Amino acid sequence: MTVRELSGSHRETPPADPAAVIDVRDLRMRYGSTDVLHGVDFTAHRGEVLTLLGPNGAGKTTIIEILEGFRMRSAGTVSVLGADPASAGEAWRARVGVVLQSWRDHGRWRVRELLHHLGRFYLHFSEPGCPRPYDTGELVEAVGLQPYADQKISTLSGGQRRRLDVAIGIVGRPELLFLDEPTAGFDPRARRDFHDLVHRLSDLDDTTVLLTTHDLAEAEKLADRILVLAGGRIVAGGSADQLARQVAGTAEVRWARGQERFLHATEDPAGFVRELFAQHGAEITDIEVRKATLEDTYLALVREHETGGGRDLRLEEVRP
Numbered sequence: 001m002t003v004r005e006l007s008g009s010h011r012e013t014p015p016a017d018p019a020a021v022i023d024v025r026d027l028r029m030r031y032g033s034t035d036v037l038h039g040v041d042f043t044a045h046r047g048e049v050l051t052l053l054g055p056n057g058a059g060k061t062t063i064i065e066i067l068e069g070f071r072m073r074s075a076g077t078v079s080v081l082g083a084d085p086a087s088a089g090e091a092w093r094a095r096v097g098v099v100l101q102s103w104r105d106h107g108r109w110r111v112r113e114l115l116h117h118l119g120r121f122y123l124h125f126s127e128p129g130c131p132r133p134y135d136t137g138e139l140v141e142a143v144g145l146q147p148y149a150d151q152k153i154s155t156l157s158g159g160q161r162r163r164l165d166v167a168i169g170i171v172g173r174p175e176l177l178f179l180d181e182p183t184a185g186f187d188p189r190a191r192r193d194f195h196d197l198v199h200r201l202s203d204l205d206d207t208t209v210l211l212t213t214h215d216l217a218e219a220e221k222l223a224d225r226i227l228v229l230a231g232g233r234i235v236a237g238g239s240a241d242q243l244a245r246q247v248a249g250t251a252e253v254r255w256a257r258g259q260e261r262f263l264h265a266t267e268d269p270a271g272f273v274r275e276l277f278a279q280h281g282a283e284i285t286d287i288e289v290r291k292a293t294l295e296d297t298y299l300a301l302v303r304e305h306e307t308g309g310g311r312d313l314r315l316e317e318v319r320p
């Protein structure tokens with residue numbers, strides 16, 4: 001990996017939002033001669049759950065690794081819990097939770113034993129109102145691993161290992177939690193339990209969470225804010241509804257007149273349907289209004305920014 005400063009010193013620019021848990025300004029990353037991030041800007045606040053969406057290779061893991069302090073950026077200003085992750089110390093690290101890929105090298109440890117052992121690192125970083133680490137028993141229960149607490153890690157299934165990864169990420173009661181595709185390999189029940197856990201962490205402990213996923217339903221369910229990364233930049237941010245409003249044609253109206261069927265994309269479905277009935281009234285035999293899903297919106301945003309082309313979510317009125 002070749003990493004170099006592209007311009008200026010990132011430490012000279014003070015963060016514009018000192019209250020932010022994460023403040024990223026003009027973040028750039030170049031691998032060799034390939035620019036992956038062209039100037040990423042976003043902030044996250046206490047207790048917020050942010051989901052980072054983007055196609056394969058967009059740079060999501062790169063961003064997360066830079067924010068975790070595991071990868072040096074090429075340029076830009078990054079503040080995480082008030083510090084630059086590139087130079088922050090152990091006390092900072094104790095406030096940050098990271099869910100890495102599975103711990104393949106601890107197979108002979110037992111679940112409870114490993115969590116207890118890792119938790120001891122955080123004892124020195126306990127604060128009034130924020131006891132660290134989590135009680136091992138509570139933690140095992142929170143991630144649904146009670147039946148396997150005394151089992152060797154090598155005997156866990158893929159999904160159970162992933163639950164353990166999550167437990168390892170939160171054992172130090174982090175103020176900020178990074179989750180890179182945390183539910184890959186989860187069955188539907190484990191996925192729902194995990195979503196409940198993230199909601200509990202953000203609602204009860206005010207934990208800020210930044211996660212990546214390719215599961216759009218998960219993004220919609222979990223995120224206070226969804227960030228879409230495309231073309232090396234954050235091209236849109238907001239709730240699923242707010243994102244939909246950034247793309248033309250947020251709803252589709254399908255209707256039939258006799259044997260003919262029609263489809264029209266519109267930002268004002270109610271007004272369109274009123275007009276339709278005013279014109280054709282009793283001739284309309286069937287009608288359906290479908291709002292753009294997050295998938296429609298996401299694909300339109302990515303397509304637009306990857307091709308530099310127009311917004312093609314808007315469908316023309318068509319006859320079969």
Ligand SMILES: Nc1ncnc2c1ncn2[C@@H]1O[C@H](COP(=O)(O)OP(=O)(O)OP(=O)(O)O)[C@@H](O)[C@H]1O
Pocket residue numbers: 001031032036054055056057058059060061062063
């Ligand atoms: N160490 C590296 N050296 C060179 N190129 C790299 C390195 N790490 C990542 N890349 C490249 O940078 C780009 C972004 O990779 P990254 O893993 O951040 O994407 P991602 O959005 O997390 O992708 P995915 O959804 O597939 O996990 C990719 O084109 C990848 O090939």
